[in-house]
Amino acid sequence: MKIRVLGAYGAEGLGQRPSAFLVNDRTLVDAGTVTGALSVAEQEAIEHVLVSHSHLDHIAGLAFLTETLACCGPRRPLTITSIEPVVEALRSGVFNNVVWPDFAQIPSPGAPVIRYRTLVEEAEQRLGDLSVMPAAVSHTVPAAGFIVHDGTRGFVYSGDTGPTETLWKTVRGLGGIRAVILECAFPNRMRALADAARHLTPELIERELDKLPADVPVWIFHIKPQFLQETAEELSRVDSGRIVLLEQDKTYDV
Numbered sequence: 001m002k003i004r005v006l007g008a009y010g011a012e013g014l015g016q017r018p019s020a021f022l023v024n025d026r027t028l029v030d031a032g033t034v035t036g037a038l039s040v041a042e043q044e045a046i047e048h049v050l051v052s053h054s055h056l057d058h059i060a061g062l063a064f065l066t067e068t069l070a071c072c073g074p075r076r077p078l079t080i081t082s083i084e085p086v087v088e089a090l091r092s093g094v095f096n097n098v099v100w101p102d103f104a105q106i107p108s109p110g111a112p113v114i115r116y117r118t119l120v121e122e123a124e125q126r127l128g129d130l131s132v133m134p135a136a137v138s139h140t141v142p143a144a145g146f147i148v149h150d151g152t153r154g155f156v157y158s159g160d161t162g163p164t165e166t167l168w169k170t171v172r173g174l175g176g177i178r179a180v181i182l183e184c185a186f187p188n189r190m191r192a193l194a195d196a197a198r199h200l201t202p203e204l205i206e207r208e209l210d211k212l213p214a215d216v217p218v219w220i221f222h223i224k225p226q227f228l229q230e231t232a233e234e235l236s237r238v239d240s241g242r243i244v245l246l247e248q249d250k251t252y253d254v
Contacts, residue, residue: 052159
């Protein structure tokens, strides 16, 4: 399974793009950036978008992707997939003909640019050539992490979360997990803001490690660009053998 990092950060900076991961060229896991990282042909190949939650740094690229597909994409709908509250937030709050066109009705209801699919939490479901299991995480809006598997190997994606339980309980006992993609937004000195916004810091990640699958690499994303160096230095002191900062524009194999 190939995971291409389109955006690795928790916000937009100079040369730093918000969170988005392209799996096997056809499935997006979050879409903070898309069109700034992919050619038109690569955008047209995307069939599914798995959205963890409705915050802009995870969906802004989805808006521009739908515009590309409306103009020159294949005549098949892009499937936007998540748990029910996230799907509803996108349907009513984004693709609503106010913030952005309702591409579920364009160019026609019978042949739209997008369609929505709702996933059942803590149940394995097919998504193209992958299986996906969503599980709730602890954020300020309804949000899910995902276990993504191809039948042999898989990874866990936290989305945005503070210290959490359900996702890690769901992972226990599953085989073939090769990586945990885990958020870390702020340095330790910003713990109060991290708690209020329900994000992780290096100190909180150190406490969270015992809940994660044992001996599985932890790939960090979502650091705020303004605090990248400080946060990276603190993470290096947590578990340098296990924790890796994801690199933008790099492809990883699991």
